[in-house]
Amino acid sequence: MSGAPGSGEGRHAHTYDLRAFTGVEAWVFDLDNTLYPAHVNLFAQIDKRISEYIARLLSMDEATARIRQKEYYRDYGTTLRGLMMEHQIEPDDFLAYVHDIDYSPVQPDPKLGAAIAALPGRKFIFTNGDRPHAERTAAALGITDHFEDIFDIVAAGLMPKPNRESYELFLQKTGVAPARAAMFEDLTRNLLVPHKLGMRTVLIVPQGTREVFREAWEMEGQDAPHVDFATDDLGGFLEAVLGALKAG
Known part of the structure; x- marks a missing residue:
């Protein structure tokens, strides 16, 4: 349309x-x-890996991590920005981890x-x-x-x-x-x-x-x-x- x-x-x-x-x-x-x-659904893979990263970083279960993830995304524009502002993470590790996905669905x-x-x-x-x-x-x-x-x-x-x-x-x-x-x-x-x-x-x-x-x-x-x-x-x-x- x-x-x-x-x-x-x-x-x-x-x-x-x-x-x-x-x-x-x-x-x-x-x-x-x-x-x-x-x-x-390529981004769905990234989305899941972001939750996994937060769960590992903050020692919480993935369901709680997902809630935190969406809060960061809403408040800071990206989850990465939220993690940098609130937990001082280095971005390179995050970016490498969340983009380690299967690209075969993209034709x-x-x-x-x-x-x-x-x-x-x-x-x-x-x-x-x-x-x-x-x-x-x-x-x-x-x-x-x-x-x-x-x-x-x-x-x-x-x-x-x-x-x-x-x-x-x-x-x-x-x-x-x-x-x-x-x-x-x-x-x-x-x-x-x-x-x-x-x-x-x-x-x-x-x-x-x-x-x-x-x-x-x-x-x-x-x-x-x-x-x-x-x-x-x-x-x-x-x-x-x-x-x-x-x-x-």
């Missing part, structure tokens, strides 16, 4: 017209549950790859995960060569989205002009700052369902004013954008 004409808020705002992407020179994509669909997506390749301008992955995880995921999707760079949590100084500092550092390091950029994300809260900065914003929603690891508060605001478009088919949406640009 994508924005439709109307006078309401969110994806029904004035930017429903895909020609709103005219002039975009930088295309910025989140990684998990954005470049691959949520039903692949090549030629349709998505072709659409990204055809987009005019520069393309980036901007993730709260680390570069090795992003590289393995992009390789599994078959889209690695279409991106100029990966801006990961380490490049962001371990300051995760949705903190404004993370986006500002991304813009500083890449030279991207936000007024000529588009941001694709699966979490509405991570689109608030890009919208304020002047980016076009696109929310990627699961295909007909919310995965069990998605908290209700994460999914709020799909119709918020800072969400210009929403789609459950990224490849199809990008093809539609390309068609609008060509016709415009």
